[in-house]
Amino acid sequence: MAYTDIAGQCAAAGAAAKTLASAGADVKNRALDAVAQALTQDAERVLDANRADVEAARKSGMSAAMLDRLTLDPGRIAGIAGGVREIALLPDPVGKSDGTTKTPDGLMIERRRVPLGVICAIYESRPNVTVDIAALCLKSGNSAILRGGKEAFNSNLALTGVLRSAISGAGLPEDCVSLVTDTSRESVDTLMSMTGRIDLLIPRGGAGLINHVVSNSKVPVIQTGVGNCHVYVESSADLNMAANIIFNAKCSRPSVCNAAETLLVDRSVAADFLPLAKALLDTKNVELRGCPETCSVIPSAVPARDEDYYTEFLDFILAVKVVGGIDEAIAHIGKYGTAHSDAIVTDNYTLAQRFLDEVDSAAVYVNASTRFTDGGVFGLGAEIGISTQKLHARGPLGVEHLTSIKYVIRGSGQIR
Amino acid sequence: MAYTDIAGQCAAAGAAAKTLASAGADVKNRALDAVAQALTQDAERVLDANRADVEAARKSGMSAAMLDRLTLDPGRIAGIAGGVREIALLPDPVGKSDGTTKTPDGLMIERRRVPLGVICAIYESRPNVTVDIAALCLKSGNSAILRGGKEAFNSNLALTGVLRSAISGAGLPEDCVSLVTDTSRESVDTLMSMTGRIDLLIPRGGAGLINHVVSNSKVPVIQTGVGNCHVYVESSADLNMAANIIFNAKCSRPSVCNAAETLLVDRSVAADFLPLAKALLDTKNVELRGCPETCSVIPSAVPARDEDYYTEFLDFILAVKVVGGIDEAIAHIGKYGTAHSDAIVTDNYTLAQRFLDEVDSAAVYVNASTRFTDGGVFGLGAEIGISTQKLHARGPLGVEHLTSIKYVIRGSGQIR
Numbered sequence: 001m002a003y004t005d006i007a008g009q010c011a012a013a014g015a016a017a018k019t020l021a022s023a024g025a026d027v028k029n030r031a032l033d034a035v036a037q038a039l040t041q042d043a044e045r046v047l048d049a050n051r052a053d054v055e056a057a058r059k060s061g062m063s064a065a066m067l068d069r070l071t072l073d074p075g076r077i078a079g080i081a082g083g084v085r086e087i088a089l090l091p092d093p094v095g096k097s098d099g100t101t102k103t104p105d106g107l108m109i110e111r112r113r114v115p116l117g118v119i120c121a122i123y124e125s126r127p128n129v130t131v132d133i134a135a136l137c138l139k140s141g142n143s144a145i146l147r148g149g150k151e152a153f154n155s156n157l158a159l160t161g162v163l164r165s166a167i168s169g170a171g172l173p174e175d176c177v178s179l180v181t182d183t184s185r186e187s188v189d190t191l192m193s194m195t196g197r198i199d200l201l202i203p204r205g206g207a208g209l210i211n212h213v214v215s216n217s218k219v220p221v222i223q224t225g226v227g228n229c230h231v232y233v234e235s236s237a238d239l240n241m242a243a244n245i246i247f248n249a250k251c252s253r254p255s256v257c258n259a260a261e262t263l264l265v266d267r268s269v270a271a272d273f274l275p276l277a278k279a280l281l282d283t284k285n286v287e288l289r290g291c292p293e294t295c296s297v298i299p300s301a302v303p304a305r306d307e308d309y310y311t312e313f314l315d316f317i318l319a320v321k322v323v324g325g326i327d328e329a330i331a332h333i334g335k336y337g338t339a340h341s342d343a344i345v346t347d348n349y350t351l352a353q354r355f356l357d358e359v360d361s362a363a364v365y366v367n368a369s370t371r372f373t374d375g376g377v378f379g380l381g382a383e384i385g386i387s388t389q390k391l392h393a394r395g396p397l398g399v400e401h402l403t404s405i406k407y408v409i410r411g412s413g414q415i416r
Numbered sequence: 417m418a419y420t421d422i423a424g425q426c427a428a429a430g431a432a433a434k435t436l437a438s439a440g441a442d443v444k445n446r447a448l449d450a451v452a453q454a455l456t457q458d459a460e461r462v463l464d465a466n467r468a469d470v471e472a473a474r475k476s477g478m479s480a481a482m483l484d485r486l487t488l489d490p491g492r493i494a495g496i497a498g499g500v501r502e503i504a505l506l507p508d509p510v511g512k513s514d515g516t517t518k519t520p521d522g523l524m525i526e527r528r529r530v531p532l533g534v535i536c537a538i539y540e541s542r543p544n545v546t547v548d549i550a551a552l553c554l555k556s557g558n559s560a561i562l563r564g565g566k567e568a569f570n571s572n573l574a575l576t577g578v579l580r581s582a583i584s585g586a587g588l589p590e591d592c593v594s595l596v597t598d599t600s601r602e603s604v605d606t607l608m609s610m611t612g613r614i615d616l617l618i619p620r621g622g623a624g625l626i627n628h629v630v631s632n633s634k635v636p637v638i639q640t641g642v643g644n645c646h647v648y649v650e651s652s653a654d655l656n657m658a659a660n661i662i663f664n665a666k667c668s669r670p671s672v673c674n675a676a677e678t679l680l681v682d683r684s685v686a687a688d689f690l691p692l693a694k695a696l697l698d699t700k701n702v703e704l705r706g707c708p709e710t711c712s713v714i715p716s717a718v719p720a721r722d723e724d725y726y727t728e729f730l731d732f733i734l735a736v737k738v739v740g741g742i743d744e745a746i747a748h749i750g751k752y753g754t755a756h757s758d759a760i761v762t763d764n765y766t767l768a769q770r771f772l773d774e775v776d777s778a779a780v781y782v783n784a785s786t787r788f789t790d791g792g793v794f795g796l797g798a799e800i801g802i803s804t805q806k807l808h809a810r811g812p813l814g815v816e817h818l819t820s821i822k823y824v825i826r827g828s829g830q831i832r
Contacts, residue, residue: 022773101795107784109794116806199806218631220807241829248831356824357438368523368827378525378823379517390532390615390820391636392808404806408772411784413657415664
């Protein structure tokens with residue numbers, strides 16, 4: 001994997017993408033199975049490289065939570081390989097046509113799914129992302145250029161090495177997958193300037209990285225994964241149901257993007273509801289950061305600053321605000337939210353409809369936890385992330401979202 | 417229409433978009449009919465303003481072709497109004513759902529079409545674009561911010577005035593449509609920086625404008641309309657069919673993006689085919705710019721420079737190149753083309769399949785003219801342009817492409 005520079009790496013990926021675009025589903029699935037098998041067989045090589053990364057990260061003072069995300073073990077590698085096998089089992093999105101229409105003068109017009117070409121992912125320290133994205137790109141007929149974080153560099157190099165030999169062993173070009181070995185900030189800037197060579201850039205990671213890429217990329221971007229999600233408890237809600245929903249949305253997996261970060265409660269039920277919710281949230285020691293009215297009901301709550309309502313905590317912390325009704329709740333979500341997943345708990349039909357219609361988020365819920373926003377639950381199979389933008393794809397991104405369309409027209413001499 | 421600045425104009429458009437998003441199809445169609453009627457009734461006001469623009473443009477030395485594009489007359493206004501009535505008749509793309517699925521635990525998941533929000537179009541001198549885009553945006557529930565060229569400023573101001581009163585008369589906010597009154601280059605830069613306030617930017621015009629916007633916008637862009645289209649005559653082609661196709665593709669309307677700009681001919685049939693094509697093209701005085709082999713067959717052809725093959729002439733000029741076979745033809749199209757519409761004329765089944773598979777353009781044709789790439793022909797109704805990018809939408813853009821989706825989930829207390 002020795003490229004002269006990033007432009008050269010993009011050119012190699014582009015050439016590989018041409019071969020991959022016309023590869024049949026069986027060839028691609030064979031390559032994916034080979035990848036899964038190689039990951040298990042070469043696990044020791046990957047684990048050695050990962051140990052070096054973890055050691056260096058520990059010395060540099062990385063937090064325990066981040067160290068955990070960086071660390072691989074045989075069980076995690078088996079899990080990653082299992083994920084690749086599941087991707088192999090998905091239907092092939094490429095070549096699918098939604099039917100052919102015949103025009104009055106006999107032209108046959110077909111709309112057919114085609115790969116995008118070269119997809120670049122820019123992400124942070126989790127090495128499993130390297131394999132997930134490479135496998136989803138391979139399935140959808142796209143070359144993957146991977147720019148992981150420097151903390152996981154050795155792990156990523158070992159993983160892409162395993163991927164490339166497995167892919168090449170299965171008869172596809174190894175340049176279908178490649179790692180950007182320059183982990184400096186400059187390489188991100190170079191990747192963002194590769195219009196015409198990279199067809200799609202997917203930033204995955206914290207809000208800082210994503211905003212930098214969205215604001216500066218000349219290459220088309222899909223932004224994923226920043227989820228400042230809300231649960232709004234309306235006055236007619238079943239309060240026990242509401243307490244269960246906020247507890248689940250906050251605590252079942254706080255580090256993921258569909259976890260709730262802010263609880264909004266109608267004034268008329270705040271005094272009844274907040275102690276009920278607190279009793280459950282206390283079992284996970286959730287820190288509450290509340291508005292003055294919240295703090296007057298729950299004296300142990302920390303006074304919230306305005307910025308808390310903008311924050312994706314990804315932790316056992318919950319911002320809480322008492323509101324005057326649905327208008328204030330919807331306005332709050334529009335101002336502070338990230339248009340990811342937001343829920344209302346209510347028994348009022350009209351207000352439920354209003355919330356669903358007026359909250360402008362990728363997923364809007366009545367009487368259910370925000371945690372359901374997921375490619376698997378929504379029927380897409382494995383996902384590459386959750387898009388919070390409106391263009392191209394919104395919500396969970398499956399392999400079909402890594403394709404475009406092409407009009408194929410067969411004639412017999414028609415002119416216009 | 418007095419906004420303090422472009423940010424204020426975007427905010428007004430955003431507020432109007434919220435109302436428009438929940439407007440029913442009947443209200444939007446009534447507004448469109450009111451627009452069509454007002455255009456006819458207030459035609460004199462629009463024509464007065466247009467005469468001022470045309471007069472100023474003539475004095476500044478605008479070319480006859482450009483003057484023609486700028487000029488309105490009662491017939492053209494009637495045509496524009498008729499286009500608006502046709503848009504009213506299209507099915508409403510908003511609120512359409514592709515069905516609801518029920519998960520094993522009883523969640524009802526619906527994927528519903530929603531408007532994008534605020535769409536901004538940046539375009540050049542044709543005043544009809546002002547009405548076309550406003551009407552397509554209104555139909556699809558989006559506010560339109562229009563930044564037309566300075567040559568058409570008075571016409572655009574009169575047209576948006578007519579549109580705004582008609583829309584407001586029909587009960588929708590007039591800020592659904594607004595004109596950017598600053599026609600300096602700076603206003604384009606400001607619009608391109610309005611992330612979060614503008615949801616989609618559509619540049620329409622020459623390659624210079626489009627490249628500037630694609631390279632510099634922080635707001636999501638769909639690039640449209642630059643069509644360097646090819647017709648490739650393969651050696652097994654019916655040469656009379658091929659001559660009719662290149663004549664039609666070049667001459668039926670040379671100023672449009674789906675017109676052919678380059679003819680590629682297999683070496684083995686060049687001596688037979690080129691004189692045949694020339695005889696037809698001569699009836700429209702088409703200037704041929706040929707490679708050395710072309711010039712040896714057609715001595716009157718102008719020697720082509722390399723840049724001719726990159727050029728969208730939009731005129732009675734055709735670049736011609738003799739090629740050694742399909743590999744060279746596909747490589748030429750990949751290097752010089754704009755991935756818009758490209759055709760092969762052939763009677764060879766395998767080569768037809770290869771061309772359709774390997775030419776990476778929005779529309780690929782066998783034995784038909786490139787002129788068919790059109791929203792009407794492809795079943796989309798009126799179009800806002802032809803996308804030559806792969807993300808979000810490719811090929812003709814209809815009203816459905818001005819929408820996004822939203823997942824609407826109804827539960828009964830489900831947690832995960």
